[in-house]
Amino acid sequence: MLDRLRIVLIGTSHPGNIGAVARAMHNMGLSDLALVAPRCEVIHQESISRASGADHLLHNARIHADLEDAVADCTFTVGASARSRTLPWPMVSPRELAERLPSECQPSGSRVALVFGREDSGLTNAELQRCNAHVHIPTNADFSSLNLAAAVQVVAYECRLAWLATQTQAPELSSDEHDDTLATHADLERYFEHLERTLVAIEFHDPAKPRQLMARLRRLYLRARPEQIELNILRGILTATEKQAARTKTTPDNPSTHE
Template sequence: MLDRIRIVLIGTSHPGNIGGTARAMHNMGLTDLALVAPRCTPVTADSVSRASGADHLVNAAPVVDTLEQAVADCTLVVGASARSRTLPWPMITPRGLGEQLPGELATSEARVALVFGREDSGLTNAELQRCHAHVHIPTNPDFSSLNLAAAVQVLAYECRLAWLARREAQSEEPTPPLATHAELEHYFAHLERTLIAIGFHDPAMPRQLMARLRRFTLRARPERMELNILRGILSDTEKLVPQRDDGPA
């Protein structure tokens, strides 16, 4: 899933920000970087230094002239915007974007592009209108300007969280069946019979014992196997109770 998420930088003016973006991507397992009309030389000593070992992403990043070229094969394009726009556009949060990604990338042909604008002016209205949706990072309104690489890091982190959640869900074993109502009632009858046999429960003076045990057990929502274990313990307990002529002691 992460391999099919592309980070697109438009009009970047400082090579260090390209390197910092590459580092943020590599931290989170993203590998696809594209540069649109950068206003600097992408591969420099500064960008390599800021990449801190992720300079292979900088070196492999294609440089194109337009946003359309960078996202031509993408099925979802999301523009990062810190400014309110005169024409409302579908807006999502970083967390909402992450939650949407597994569905968007359910097929191998799907591609998602996350588009970031210039350090000084962001994305133009025309560029934002070429996006399916806008994502806004809810920063401190008194100091909302984020460094480009930091903004990429926030969204890349949400992408990774979504990927980890998807991988965990795929690796989970099937949920064992819960005990049915009938099985629980058989268990409660067995439990009460055993407690009477060992002298722990006196039906003549119940003191809400069975009601409390019922509440405890029902709150736990036991699985069928767990209930079978408990009934096995009760059966073995009953075998240890001395038998009298008139019934259990």
């Protein structure tokens, strides 16, 4: 299970924090580190020093231009958020997240991304809307700011506890469970693009007056966790809708000319 967890850091500005995150990951048995548009050197004297022997994670870390690329192959993406947003998203604690991991990591090809934002501003609303859920660490309300590595350590610790529990009590699964692969983040993003294009074509959605329509639909589908075959069905419906809309627009208004 731990091999299927990816820690994603966005816009990290201090090399020491990247090194400390690598140490926290290695302590808990995690090894998949992805960096999105880091604002500092990754392989730096301070990052290596703070890694304290986990610098192999720094050398093996993959660097991406954006979040989309970093989580494209993931089936479950969770963004760390210190506060609720205008449009609430499913919120879990680190322990609740960890309890879900055995089932999230069970299907073949599944991978979980745990996304952490910038030291000074966290994750943007747009980045959080790319996540299936938000994880919130219930800190002291009077002093809630956590160091980046400390936040990763808390979440990674809970993940390790959940993994240790599976070693002593493996879940009993029937032979026909988890036969269908969950849709990946990249699959869902292509679906959202297709959905918005179709909604514009049938004049249900006006991009000039979005009214959070696409954000709400994102929340709906990300919460539903569709399987690949289900997403294929949904895209087939969209394609048929587009074709029908195109035929309607090209058909004369005079009923007598209709076939």
